[in-house]
Amino acid sequence: MTTSIEVKNLQKRFTLRHNRSLKELMVAAVRGKDLSDTFLALDDVSFDVQEGETVALLGFNGSGKSTLLKLISGVLRPDSGTIGTRGRVAGLIEVGAGFHPDLTGRENVYLNAAILGLSQTQVEQRFDEIVAFSEIEKFIDTEVKFYSSGMFIRLAFSVAVHSDPEVFLIDEVLAVGDEPFQRKCLDRVRELRDEGRTLVIVSHDLDMVADLCDRGILLEKGVVVADGDTRVLVDKMRAS
């Protein structure tokens, strides 16, 4: 077995600073008040994910799931602890996925795919397939800021699956599309799973993740409180 994701003693603290104009800084200095108000989002989180595992990150709002996913994707850096990933990582983080609002769908497909590490020929080869999967051919030359959130995520999801990732991170994106598209995405996710790719999924749709993922990691206020069979964890969450 090969480790796909290795997380060790991860800690992430956010600074909640609201104002830092000169006036505010002066007032704070005079009164001896510390402006930095911090919030511990993740505390001593450790786990390994083996290649081909499907893991659900579970927990209520504010438990640190999304932060953890951002750390694994490299968007954020941990304050302490280490993360290692093996192979190409594609992430759909909070319905954003790295699209630029001022570019058209077509331009974003190229840009996003290149960011995920595809070469020019690879993008050109897969372009039609990506657009076909997203089913938004008609709007492909429209700037994505005019897209509905459903269209946005269709395209983002489509680029991400077609980038052929070894590790696929999905944060709460399947909730946006309509039912037929959700089903199509889930089928695709299952295909990826069956191909032996590593999946980490964050979702509040507990039935869906229980069905999709074998293993669950339950977070509570930034701490891992349970790690095991997803169904057992989901029942535990519902009971609390």
Add this chain to the structure above:
Amino acid sequence: MNPEVPLTTPGYGHGLLDVFRRRYLLRLIVRKELRVRYRGSVLGMAWSYVKPAVQFLVYFVALGIFMQLSGRIEDYAIYLFSGIVVINFFSEGFGNATRSVVWNAPLVRKIYLPRELFPMASLWVSAVHFFPQLVVLLVGTLIAGWRPGLVELAAGVLGFVIVALLSLGLGLLFGAINVFFRDAENFVDLIAMVATWASPVLYQWEMVQGALPGWLFTLYQLNPLTAAVELFHYCFWFPATAGAAASPPILMPPNMWMFAGIAVLVSLGTVLIGQSVFRRLEGRFAQEL
């Protein structure tokens, strides 16, 4: 998957090296910047001709004619324009590189890519705007009888390299700071404004030497932009004017090459400092934007 593939730490790149490795991505970002810039504009790229042309006209009329600098400096139009293109390249490259990370917040927040790509792409964009101006300058100098030698051409290239390195270094430095303090943008605008006057673009170095004490004049010459502007004068203006005469009067400042060498070192140093500060702050970009 092949277990030989090593575990990598996400979110840590190789800085500017990654930019060279991912040229296709850089090209896409440059194209994106140009597209976004001229979105909804009728004139589009033509604006990059119009702005310097107007700037040139204003300076030429006010300084060259009203203040009669064209009487004192031969071929003042070429002298002026060859300096203006340098400063424009610097101001645009530096200014946009400073804003580049904040402008690309939608990308920085959601996906990891080497963030040095953004300042680098801004520099490319300003180079794209520099070349049409260069063409205009070349036409002007050819009309004035420009016959450059190899050394003069090399001086022009060196001047360009100095400004590119300097803008990149400062752009990385201020681009990173700008994420945390938007004051950087305003500060950079100030620098750009001062830059036009703190190098011999509108006037000649002799006027500065006459007015400043020796050490201050040395400091003035240590400014990498002064060196770059003088190199451009040496490239485009000198061979077209008095340099073409049999026994040219002294028109270029003394130790021009020495100060050019120092400027290269200073610019390289700026790139190193900019890169190291950028890398140190990069880890907090996504959460601050």
